[in-house]
Amino acid sequence: MTNKLFEPYTIKDLTLKNRIVMSPMCMYSCENQDGMANDWHYTHYSSRAVGQVGLIIVEATAVTPQGRISPQDLGIWSDDHIEGLQKLTKMIKAHGAAAGIQIAHAGRKAVLEGEILAPSALPFNENMKIPKEMTTEEIKNTVQAFGKAAERAKKAGFDCLEIHAAHGYLINEFLSPLTNKRTDQYGGSQENRYRFLKEIIDEVKRFWNGPLFVRISANDYHEEGLKAIDYVTMAKWMKAQKVDLIDVSSGAVVPANIKAYPGYQVPFSEIIRKDAAIPTGAVGLITSGNQAEEILQKQCADLIFLARALLRDPYWPQVAAKELGFKLQPPKQYERGWN
Template sequence: MPSSVKLFTPYTVKGVTFKNRIVMSPMCMYSCYKEDGIVTNWHRTHYTSRAVGQAGLIILESTAVTAQGRISPQDLGIWSDDHIEGLKELTGLIKEHGAVAGIQLGHAGRKAALKEEIVAPSPNAFDETYQTPKEMTTEEIKETIEAFRLAAVRAKKAGFEVIELHGAHGYLINQFLSPTVNKRTDEYGGSEENRYRFLRETIDAVKTVWDGPLFVRVSAYEYLEEGLKAEDYIQFAKWMKEQGVDLIDVSSGGVAPAQVKAYPGYQVPFSETIKHGADIPTGSVGLITTGIQAEEILQNNRADLIFIARGFLRDPYWPRTAAKELRAELEPPKQYGRGWLY
């Protein structure tokens, strides 16, 4: 392998090493057909195939810490010990093929498309197609933070080596952070520090039971004139770093209906701004479609990891495709060696 190719160099955080810097980004599969949050054959096939495809780190889709916090009734869950067995099977399959297994813990807040009552920092609906959420009481906030802590306990029992907190795309943590959504007048609303309080307490709670790599995904740009921008996230990222967060996974949008003009690498500048502004490792995601593009991001110190989402949906062997573009060597599964180089 050419020594200059960074995409296929290992990355180590808190003693956990990813064999390359390609991350399968968390993407909801909406495939728990019994609406019980338990792993199905789809998940077994979907995640294992990307491990065979040589991803360095695979992060499971947003997995609900409470039944009330599901994005849809078909979401994966981790709110019960009943979920551990299926998740443990998944981590075993992923590790068997050389990838590190991570999980994204999430709560949808006002973007939960459920028939049951939903909750959020403030009682305003995402749009006319969603129900109006109930404003969370302080007690409900504490109960939800505890749900994240218990989810981290279950993630550890299931064999995950990385946890990512879902603080992006307009879901609950993002709702607390955003002044466009959070209209509270208590200690969880108003100032920047108050809006960060829910995430701060969630990180602290998770870290009482989790000492492995901890990532947080953020939406660093809201695409609203009055909304948060990447520069605003520098302070949040500094606080996260002080609390022991290892990497910020930088995405954008989703907090409110808005027009997004997406183009190749459109979110990379947000990653770059936060990385250098807060002096913290970042991951970049969003229309990164080629190995050459991914390598440019790494070589120019714009991010530390490359998160591939839809590219992995189109091509389970995206790392092999990228290696061919970069003329880099990538060790194949021995069973596929005869056809790997063609």
């Protein structure tokens, strides 16, 4: 039986050398609160490319200054950001990995000075700021900001783009009935709550024709919140809009007690993959090569997204390859110590 984890995977005109993806993880490392990439980002991401990850997705990168989670977040709201991101993509691709970026808006979970935005004026918890309910003009401007971010991502040389619609940030806040109490065309029915994401996807596709992923939170972990079955419907809508893959995470739209265990989000990926007939990525406490291989063999996902495992070990692919009995080609500089 072949090792699916180390099989190439093609999405549109992009072929990944394996199914291992570095999941976007915020680094909060911009030194001057200007959203500019710096030496930390260059070292952090390129080292995982040297480690033979197939696709590296750069952390949640803000489409507006107001859309940052923290003042130290990466930004893509200005043409000034392109040069630093261009350097980053070149470094990643020089080592054989594909370069992706997640574009995002924090919504009510922004920890910033000044006004923050959300679909409804509901704080995340008692310690967080009360956000301003967005006007239709602010919604329109934010949709356009996602489109401009996609255009800049293309200029910066990224191979793949992911829209962040998970983890309680702005798009997720529109999708969930727990956080969207609007009575206009952006609230109420599931179709109305999806409208904001629908418009963002359409706007992004005006500027971006490469592989397009959407990250979702497939379970709100609340009896009145969204479940995976709700996202099956939305995944079908995304598929109709030519989204290529759903990156299936869960939680964080409201405070919740989540019982996490190895592979705890994989069943959500399996449901969406099978019932919506769209490729998916599985993420969440995936730590070993055997575990990743089993997920792929059982057709629960098409790609394996790794987060903490790659923070602990930039060379996780080599460890997984040994575990699976696969001879992974090392960078020539590391041949003497790789196998």
